[in-house]
Amino acid sequence: MLGPNDLTIAAPPFGHIPLLDRLPAFQAAGFKGIAVMPTDIWTLEEQGMAAAEIAQRVADHGLVINEVDCTACWLPAQRAKAGTDELGELVLTLTAERVVATAARIGARSVQAVEISNITVDPDEAIEAFGALCDMAAEHGLKAHIEFLPTGGIPDLTSAWRIVEGANRPNGGLTIDSWHFFRSGSTLDQLAQIPGDRIFSVQINDAPAQPKADLWEELMTGRLLPGEGDLDLIGLIRTLDAIGASTPFSVEVFSEKLNSQPLAETALAMAQTGAAIIRQARTPS
Numbered sequence: 196m197l198g199p200n201d202l203t204i205a206a207p208p209f210g211h212i213p214l215l216d217r218l219p220a221f222q223a224a225g226f227k228g229i230a231v232m233p234t235d236i237w238t239l240e241e242q243g244m245a246a247a248e249i250a251q252r253v254a255d256h257g258l259v260i261n262e263v264d265c266t267a268c269w270l271p272a273q274r275a276k277a278g279t280d281e282l283g284e285l286v287l288t289l290t291a292e293r294v295v296a297t298a299a300r301i302g303a304r305s306v307q308a309v310e311i312s313n314i315t316v317d318p319d320e321a322i323e324a325f326g327a328l329c330d331m332a333a334e335h336g337l338k339a340h341i342e343f344l345p346t347g348g349i350p351d352l353t354s355a356w357r358i359v360e361g362a363n364r365p366n367g368g369l370t371i372d373s374w375h376f377f378r379s380g381s382t383l384d385q386l387a388q389i390p391g392d393r394i395f396s397v398q399i400n401d402a403p404a405q406p407k408a409d410l411w412e413e414l415m416t417g418r419l420l421p422g423e424g425d426l427d428l429i430g431l432i433r434t435l436d437a438i439g440a441s442t443p444f445s446v447e448v449f450s451e452k453l454n455s456q457p458l459a460e461t462a463l464a465m466a467q468t469g470a471a472i473i474r475q476a477r478t479p480s
Contacts, residue, residue, distance in 0.1 A: 197259055202227060202445075203230065204221055204229055204445060204446050204465060206235060207264060216458075218256040221256070221462055226462070227258065228445075229258050231263055233288075233293070233294050234288075236297050250302050253301075259304075260302060260303045262303055262396060263305070263307065264307045268288075272317070276312050283312065291306075298332075306332055306337060306339050307370055307396060308328060309342050310343075310344065312348065313346065313347055314348045321358045323362075325358050325364075325367060328367075337366065338367070338395050340359075342369075343370075346410050352369075352386060368394060371394055371396070372398040372447065373398065373428055374401075377427070391439030391440040392440075397444050398445045400446065401419040402425070403425055404425035418450055419450070422471060432473055432476035453465075
């Protein structure tokens with residue numbers, strides 16, 4: 196099992212590259228685990244590759260499938276809105292049932308839940324829905340964790356934790372993404388009040404102090420490598436360590452600049468900067 200000293204790499208920034216083509220670069224860069232998107236798996240299965248073979252190909256590169264990112268159709272209001280536009284068409288495919296089943300087939304550790312439809316989320320409804328997602332995941336020995344996004348209906352740490360705490364499932368927890376965390380106005384003092392064993396996923400990346408006018412554009416194209424921006428990643432890592440979070444750190448950088456580089460170069464840069472910022476945070480000053 197991976198722990199807080201291991202580095203993994205996220206999937207969504209590499210959605211334009213077939214999953215199996217990513218593996219050599221991720222292995223060479225020194226990552227220990229990966230996230231996968233449901234579409235990564237579905238595409239290969241549609242091509243005739245069994246889930247067990249996909250999992251074996253990943254393992255052959257010395258990598259663990261840490262999580263499936265993501266289900267975006269686990270709330271009733273998401274289902275009601277899904278299919279009304281291009282994003283809604285995508286959301287409609289990412290149901291809790293389908294994503295959990297996919298994670299179970301490939302032997303992932305957990306599934307991530309997001310709200311990207313920008314709906315108004317009823318807290319009681321969300322608590323019930325997340326509890327149902329957790330129960331579904333538990334049938335396969337999986338964890339489930341909410342990633343809050345300032346551009347969505349679960350915009351910050353407080354709102355996400357209210358749902359997780361209310362659902363009160365042992366396999367239910369949170370994702371902390373550094374960009375979402377700081378851009379949402381969440382604080383390290385708030386994070387310090389969360390039990391560390393409820394942090395199931397951590398994603399690190401950086402950004403300038405001043406956000407772009409279009410947050411969605413920055414989210415999807417303008418993030419920076421860890422240590423290249425102004426986010427308090429040192430404070431974030433130290434707070435996570437202080438509360439006893441034991442999940443590995445994942446590097447997730449959506450960047451047009453990085454996408455224009457060779458994959459091997461980008462993966463190595465992510466690994467090196469991710470490891471460096473963690474090392475800096477854990478070095479006594």
